């Protein structure tokens with residue numbers, strides 16, 4: 001269909017959806033740098049990349065994250081596709097990683113799998129600084145290891161990542177949520193405590209408390225928070241195995257020089273966690289202080305139909321991280337090696353071949369096809385932060401040599417047109 005643009009008619013601009021954002025070219029450099037750093041660290045610690053779909057069946061998330069969580073109750077983008085199947089834009093990646101581990105029987109190749117994935121997640125939360133409806137996460141998930149050593153090592157990997165990006169205002173908060181054996185006893189104690197507080201709880205928590213009292217501990221409503229000051233903590237109800245697992249995690253963390261805070265209120269907002277949970281908190285972000293979070297989910301593979309397999313993982317919130325990294329611009333700023341200022345049609349015809357050949361090697365190159373004057377072209381080269389400018393006009397074509405100007409030192413050399421691509425490559429290296 002051809003849309004007619006009628007004279008005098010106001011054309012309404014179409015803007016972004018609330019809570020969504022563009023990452024503009026000037027910002028993309030820092031995102032690329034962070035992702036590159038993460039890939040390097042993940043690969044060094046034995047992880048392999050897995051790419052997962054953004055749409056999944058709704059059941060996958062309700063069964064894993066939990067029906068009574070804020071994410072499943074209020075925040076998912078869920079709709080039915082044309083056949084009436086309920087599908088959801090993923091609010092997180094762990095459930096998908098588990099689905100994939102089971103569906104492709106990755107455990108049959110090796111029960112131990114270390115996977116990482118980077119991509120967008122979607123939650124319909126109230127947007128504010130550091131909280132978006134489409135946000136990006138880097139996830140690490142480890143399947144098949146129940147040893148506390150891996151819990152400590154995973155937290156270490158997280159710390160390495162932040163420190164390599166010069167983010168120092170961070171501290172890992174850790175807790176243990178127990179297992180299927182000790183959690184019911186804790187639940188009873190919590191329920192008994194909450195029964196005396198019903199009046200102070202918000203409507204959601206009044207409803208949730210009997211089915212899933214742990215969720216009350218995670219509620220952000222002030223009246224709920226205030227009523228929980230002396231609530232029982234999971235740490236006081238751990239069974240012997242969970243207790244010794246947690247002690248060992250702390251011992252290994254100390255051994256590998258990771259300072260941490262034991263935070264008995266850290267319950268996380270997703271139902272699948274067992275034993276060790278952790279968050280990386282920063283003071284630089286205001287209200288949204290968690291820049292990463294994770295923990296064990298030893299029952300999830302089984303809950304989703306796979307073999308009994310312990311697992312642990314984390315997700316780093318990239319949007320929040322971008323706001324706190326403190327890197328010099330030249331670490332991530334885009335560089336242009338050569339800007340070609342070709343004056344006149346004949347020069348452009350010659351230079352287009354050089355530009356294509358240079359770009360086809362590892363030289364970044366920009367050629368301007370406009371009728372701009374040399375002054376105008378030099379201004380554009382400056383704007384693009386070109387390291388070198390190649391100048392060619394009728395005179396240069398006749399003399400069979402071009403000028404290459406180093407924009408930093410302002411030095412200019414003359415290079416023969418014969419074999420020009422090689423001459424440029426040598427001169428700029």
Ligand code: HAM
Pocket residue numbers: 091092093094123125130131132133134135136137139140141269270290291292293294295312313314315316317318319320
């Ligand atoms: P999560 O705590 O829900 O955990 O999210 C992890 C991180 O994602 C948060 O610490 C935060 O930095 C970022 N994040 C979450 N919601 C938003 C938002 N609306 N806007 C911006 N950033 C946000 C998980 O998602 C678990 N799947 C982590 C995990 C992996 N556990 C085990 N494996």
